[in-house]
Amino acid sequence: MSVRQSLLAILSEGSQYGYQLRHEFEVRTGRTWPINIGQVYTTLNRLVRDGLVEEAERGEDGSVNYRLTYSGREEVERWWGTPVDRQAPNRDEVAIKVALAATAPGVDAFAVIHRQKAETLRVLQGYTKEKRSLPDPVQGDALARQLVLDHLIFVAEAEARWLDLVEQRLRAR
Structure with missing residues (x-):
């Protein structure tokens, strides 16, 4: 996840100070990925160092509002217009753990797979239950949460299917 690009995108809508940016990021990602204010x-x-953002003004309380520079606006437009590179996938702890368990002597790979699948299904049920509890019609903050939940549900479903495939392949060898 690119915090850098996300903050630039939010700033493209107007100047904000750090706590506002954190709040906007969390609300607009369905509060799925809390972000540390230090980050x-x-x-x-x-972003200031790289010339993409500049200080806009200081509040009476000492807070600093930030705004995009021209280069920052260009960077946001480039980000919106460029698909996310999936050729260098993020490291996935589940895939790494299962692959190592399947190839490590003395490890019960089936037990590892079964425990992971149980956890994946437990999480999937939680996401599904939460999605059902969203208001109808879904708008605003709830829309962001619904979109993120849809993604998380699809990922969990795919992981469960993949774990089934791994088990089949291990049994066939």
Whole structure:
């Protein structure tokens, strides 16, 4: 997940200070990925250093509002227009753990797979239950949460199917 790009995208809508950016990020991602305020300010400092963001003004309380520079606006437009690179996938702990269990001597790979599948299905049920509890019609913050839940549900379903496939392949060898 690119915190850098996300903060730039939010700033493209107008100047904000760090706590506002954190709040907007969390609300607009369905509160799925909480972000540490220290990470927000570290990222903002790097964006200022890189010439993508500048200080807009200081509030009476000492807070600093940030805004995009011209280069920052160009960077946001580039991000919106470029698909996410899936050729260098993120490391997935489940895939790594299962692959190692399947190839490690003395490890009961089937037990590892079964425990993981039980956990994946438990999480999937939680996501599904939460999705059913969203208001109808889904709007605003709930829409962001619904979109993220849909993604998480699809990922969990795919993981459960993949674990079934791994088990089949191990049994066939």
